Amino acid sequence: MRKIGITIMAALMATMLWAQSKQEGGISETMLGQIRAQAGGGASDKALFNAIASNSIDNLAKNFNNQGKVDTYFSTETPKQSITDQKSSGRCWLFSGLNVLRANFAKQHYDTMKVEFSWGYLFFYDQLEKANLFLQGIIDTADKPIDDQRVQFFFKNPINDGGTFCGVADLADKYGLVPSSVMPETYSADNTSRMAKIISSKLREYGLKLRKMVQGGTAQKDVMAEKTRMLATIYHILSLNIGEPPMQFTYAFRDNDGKEYGEPKTYTPKSFCQETVGGPINGTFIMAMNDPRREYYKTYEVEWDRHTYDGHNWKYINLPMEDIKQMAIASLRDGRKMYSSYDVGKQLDLKRGLCDLNNYDYATLFNTDFPMTKAERIMTFDSGSTHAMTLTAVDLDANGKSRKWKVENSWGADFGQAGYIIMTDEWFDEYTFRLVVDKRYVPENILKAEQQKPVMVMPEDPLFQEDK
Numbered sequence: 001m002r003k004i005g006i007t008i009m010a011a012l013m014a015t016m017l018w019a020q021s022k023q024e025g026g027i028s029e030t031m032l033g034q035i036r037a038q039a040g041g042g043a044s045d046k047a048l049f050n051a052i053a054s055n056s057i058d059n060l061a062k063n064f065n066n067q068g069k070v071d072t073y074f075s076t077e078t079p080k081q082s083i084t085d086q087k088s089s090g091r092c093w094l095f096s097g098l099n100v101l102r103a104n105f106a107k108q109h110y111d112t113m114k115v116e117f118s119w120g121y122l123f124f125y126d127q128l129e130k131a132n133l134f135l136q137g138i139i140d141t142a143d144k145p146i147d148d149q150r151v152q153f154f155f156k157n158p159i160n161d162g163g164t165f166c167g168v169a170d171l172a173d174k175y176g177l178v179p180s181s182v183m184p185e186t187y188s189a190d191n192t193s194r195m196a197k198i199i200s201s202k203l204r205e206y207g208l209k210l211r212k213m214v215q216g217g218t219a220q221k222d223v224m225a226e227k228t229r230m231l232a233t234i235y236h237i238l239s240l241n242i243g244e245p246p247m248q249f250t251y252a253f254r255d256n257d258g259k260e261y262g263e264p265k266t267y268t269p270k271s272f273c274q275e276t277v278g279g280p281i282n283g284t285f286i287m288a289m290n291d292p293r294r295e296y297y298k299t300y301e302v303e304w305d306r307h308t309y310d311g312h313n314w315k316y317i318n319l320p321m322e323d324i325k326q327m328a329i330a331s332l333r334d335g336r337k338m339y340s341s342y343d344v345g346k347q348l349d350l351k352r353g354l355c356d357l358n359n360y361d362y363a364t365l366f367n368t369d370f371p372m373t374k375a376e377r378i379m380t381f382d383s384g385s386t387h388a389m390t391l392t393a394v395d396l397d398a399n400g401k402s403r404k405w406k407v408e409n410s411w412g413a414d415f416g417q418a419g420y421i422i423m424t425d426e427w428f429d430e431y432t433f434r435l436v437v438d439k440r441y442v443p444e445n446i447l448k449a450e451q452q453k454p455v456m457v458m459p460e461d462p463l464f465q466e467d468k
Contacts, residue, residue: 021265040367048365061360070354070422074406077393077468078103079111083419086119087190090161090468091389094119094126095390095410096339097168100436101177101250103337103390105276113253113261115276118183121269124242125175126167127159129308131234134158135227136309138207141449143215153304158203161192161465165339165436166314167307167390167444169281170343174308175245176269181247188241189441195241199234201299206230215325244436245269282312286442286450288324288435289316291463292375296320297446301454314464317450322430323443325402329394337390339436340407341467344421346431353416355423357430374430381462385433388467402428 027035049059081103098117106114106425137154144151188195210230215222247290251272267275276302296318305314325454347359363369377383393406405423413419439447457464 002082004362008263019034049321052365057362057365058360061362061365063361065356066356070352070417071395071404072417072422074393074395074404076329077406078332078335078337079106080115080392081106081408082116083408083413084119084410085179085212086410087185089192090188090466091119091123091163091192092388092410093163093165093167093339093341093467094122096390096467097165098122098177099390099408099410100337100339101168101172101277101281107335108278112255113252114256116180117276118178118180120185120189120242121178121183121245122168122171122175123161124238124245125171126163126307127161127199127238127242128235129171129311131199132157132201132231132308133304133306134226135206135210135230137304138210139223139227146211146431149303149460155204155207158200158207159196160466160467161196162468163307164305164314164341164434165285165287166312168339169285170306170311172273172277173212173280173282176271176273178246178249178267178269178272179251179448182246182251183243186242193311195237202233202237234251242370279380285436285438286447287314287316288319288327288437288446289463290321290324290374290433291378293379293463294318299450299452299454300457302459302461303456305464305466306457315454316434317446319446321432323446324435325428325431326461327441327443327446328391328405329396329400329402329436331437332391334395334441336438336441337392337408337435339388340391340432341382341385341434342407342423343385343386343431343433344389346383346419347427350416353421355421355427355431357424357426378463383431384463385467388434391435392420404428434467 033213081099084095084099086092098119102115102117121312122150129374134154141148141151141154146152146155206227210223210227213226246269248265248266248268249272250266252260253262255261289300299315301313301315301316303313306312328338328340342355344355346355348355349359372380372382374383389409391405392408395403395405398402402425404425406417407421407423409415409419409421411419444449
């Protein structure tokens with residue numbers, strides 16, 4: 001009895017101490033006075049407030065000394081191609097991936113023939129496959145409580161329009177490709193948010209039903225039959241929004257003057273992919289990542305970060321920026337563009353299409369500094385891979401060192417440098433994350449390291465956002 005009394009007393013003491021610590025952790029009147037005193041401020045603050053209250057922070061922080069003419073010369077540049085526009089969608093991964101594939105086709109044919117692939121076609125199957133990935137994930141985790149982290153992961157975001165190059169590879173290898181003229185863009189393809197909300201709501205409803213079926217002991221074949229019926233509804237919704245993908249079509253390639261290059265032929269999406277891409281995409285590339293939090297020359301794999309249930313998780317080898325740059329230079333020198341991704345919102349001058357660490361001086365404007373390293377920005381969710389673009393050019397000095405880079409964006413030709421963005425080498429170091437490079441440009445030691453058994457990491461990691 002005495003033992004129980006001591007235990008109760010200890011619990012009461014712990015509760016009192018916790019309440020006291022909570023009180024001390026709040027902003028008291030005394031602390032508020034100290035905050036006000038230390039915040040400082042002087043006569044100039046009134047002028048600053050008046051300016052900031054009526055203007056954009058970026059306009060006020062813009063570094064005038066950095067506003068000179070943008071240097072657009074590049075010593076190594078791949079051939080230009082038409083600029084695309086992903087509109088109000090998060091499909092930059094798809095646009096960048098298909099930009100690389102069409103550039104490879106043009107290079108293979110010495111620019112005598114060009115092709116533009118349909119984004120809507122692959123996007124249709126991307127959304128259908130992600131719906132299946134969600135439903136099957138719910139089935140696989142039906143034995144876990146609803147508040148389990150993995151179950152919550154599925155229900156929180158059942159479908160989205162972001163992705164990585166792994167999705168381009170898996171989807172094209174599985175479903176093939178079609179020209180943009182065969183399956184053009186629709187309003188919902190260009191503006192994905194409303195369709196995504198409708199499908200997400202339906203998938204959450206379906207997910208709850210499948211959990212109950214599995215937990216209630218329904219036979220596996222019946223669960224799978226119900227999942228198939230559910231996917232048929234999703235297919236119908238996608239067809240009404242994006243159009244139904246063709247199973248066969250007739251197409252003639254055209255030359256640079258728009259004239260037909262040869263006779264029209266009948267294709268299936270897979271045969272067209274074979275003719276334009278030349279074979280499976282998977283197995284031809286590596287994905288490199290610069291993540292200074294983790295050990296370099298190690299391979300990592302992000303669990304559940306894939307587009308298709310039966311496809312490939314996002315697997316990458318973590319490398320120093322210098323290695324990533326050398327592979328990029330080798331590829332560009334051979335005339336090959338690359339899928340790459342960045343935290344493009346940092347220090348981007350939208351009007352000039354320039355990423356430069358000196359574009360905006362927020363530190364001086366607010367009388368503070370921003371000293372976090374790349375690793376610290378990642379681990380605190382302050383920075384990560386948010387947008388994919390196509391790496392097209394590098395400017396090298398007399399010693400072969402990079403000075404600046406250029407990417408082909410998918411925000412339309414009216415943006416930035418006629419649809420392109422120029423990046424200083426210093427900015428490139430700080431805000432580049434992913435590079436997809438053909439294995440022919442990868443050194444042997446990196447190819448060997450990339451083959452090691454990957455360390456599995458979880459999709460909740462701050463860096464593993466999907467490119468949009």
